[in-house]
Amino acid sequence: xxxxxxxxxxxxxxxxxxxxxxxxxxxxxxxxxxxxxxxxxxxxxxxxxxxxxxxxxxxxxxxxxxxxxxxxxxxxxxxxxxxxxxxxxxxxxxxxxxxxxxxxxxxxxxxxxxxxxxxxxxxxxxxxxxxxxxxxxxxxxxxxxxxxxxxxxxxxxxxxxxxxxxxxxxxxxxxxxxxxxxxxxxxxxxxxxxxxxxxxxxxxxxxxxxxxxxxxxxxxxxxxxxxxxxxxxxxxxxxxxxxxxxxxxxxxxxxxxxxxxxxxxxxxxxxxxxxxxxxxxxxxxxxxxxxxxxxxxxxxxxxxxxxxxxxxxxxxxxxxxxxxxxxxxxxxxxxxxxxxxxxxx
Ligand SMILES: [Zn+2]
Numbered sequence: 425x426x427x428x429x430x431x432x433x434x435x436x437x438x439x440x441x442x443x444x445x446x447x448x449x450x451x452x453x454x455x456x457x458x459x460x461x462x463x464x465x466x467x468x469x470x471x472x473x474x475x476x477x478x479x480x481x482x483x484x485x486x487x488x489x490x491x492x493x494x495x496x497x498x499x500x501x502x503x504x505x506x507x508x509x510x511x512x513x514x515x516x517x518x519x520x521x522x523x524x525x526x527x528x529x530x531x532x533x534x535x536x537x538x539x540x541x542x543x544x545x546x547x548x549x550x551x552x553x554x555x556x557x558x559x560x561x562x563x564x565x566x567x568x569x570x571x572x573x574x575x576x577x578x579x580x581x582x583x584x585x586x587x588x589x590x591x592x593x594x595x596x597x598x599x600x601x602x603x604x605x606x607x608x609x610x611x612x613x614x615x616x617x618x619x620x621x622x623x624x625x626x627x628x629x630x631x632x633x634x635x636x637x638x639x640x641x642x643x644x645x646x647x648x649x650x651x652x653x654x655x656x657x658x659x660x661x662x663x664x665x666x667x668x669x670x671x672x673x674x675x676x677x678x679x680x681x682x683x684x685x686x687x688x689x690x691x692x693x694x695x696x697x698x699x700x701x702x703x704x705x706x707x708x709x710x711x712x713x714x715x716x717x718x719x720x721x722x723x724x725x726x727x728x729x730x731x732x733x734x735x736x737x738x739x740x741x742x743x744x745x746x747x748x749x750x751x752x753x754x755x756x757x758x759x760x761x762x763x764x765x766x767x768x769x
Pocket of ligand 1: 462463464487488573574
């Protein structure tokens with residue numbers, strides 16, 4: 425099959441590659457329709473690795489996907505040919521200890537699309553377990569279906585935060601994941617969410633949503649903005665979504681006493697943080713690694729109209745132009761949130 429292949433760092437090609445397409449009894453075969461370009465795909469292209477995951481062999485990119493079921497395995501009863509679906513890109517071992525605990529996202533044996541050495545789905549067809557394939561509501565487009573993957577990270581962060589109705593949220597970093605976190609926190613009950621960045625373009629995009637208050641760090645500190653919005657009490661929940669080590673300087677000044685700090689962004693190096701500052705406020709610290717048991721909920725929120733991800737799609741490319749899409753994504757334009765690739769139509 426033709427596919428977008430990362431041959432090695434800095435080298436992409438559109439070419440034929442052998443990919444397994446046998447449909448097992450609990451699998452479905454899917455014709456891909458839309459695939460989003462993720463920061464991780466771009467990072468493998470520009471750096472050849474993420475932490476301990478290293479591109480040592482050609483790998484098909486892409487893991488944010490939606491498409492149409494074209495064939496179902498003998499034991500599949502929940503889906504049929506013609507169903508429009510999106511797919512959860514991580515396949516855990518369902519008999520693992522982590523899966524049995526419901527935390528299959530941290531199953532050490534999870535197989536995740538476009539994470540070396542596993543191929544992704546920038547190719548016309550894929551085979552996937554029906555259990556991790558979700559039917560799109562009629563009013564949810566393929567483009568939105570392919571946005572569920574990054575939104576699920578935001579949803580996982582909101583779930584880990586244990587938001588109470590009316591909470592004030594604060595998100596450090598207005599990149600794609602920061603915006604997803606802010607939208608999930610609002611949908612999860614926050615009365616308002618402040619979001620900080622140094623980029624006025626990113627803040628402008630985030631600030632188009634009702635309930636999101638952009639904070640320009642070139643003009644004021646996040647601590648000052650949060651103090652103003654909370655009578656100096658602090659945010660109930662602070663989400664770190666920038667991945668910058670510098671974000672940890674004074675981070676507990678942002679949190680109210682007894683509040684929560686949720687870590688989403690991945691710093692490249694270990695960071696220092698102020699343990700006495702955390703203890704003095706008895707801050708609860710949570711971490712987020714991908715997501716578990718979230719896809720159906722994300723789809724329900726999008727289908728209900730409570731979350732609109734469409735304005736975040738800032739460019740769409742044909743499959744044959746997918747290398748150009750990656751070159752644009754590698755530039756990390758502040759006006760871009762999500763680029764998508766159309767596999768058909
Ligand atoms: Zn992604």
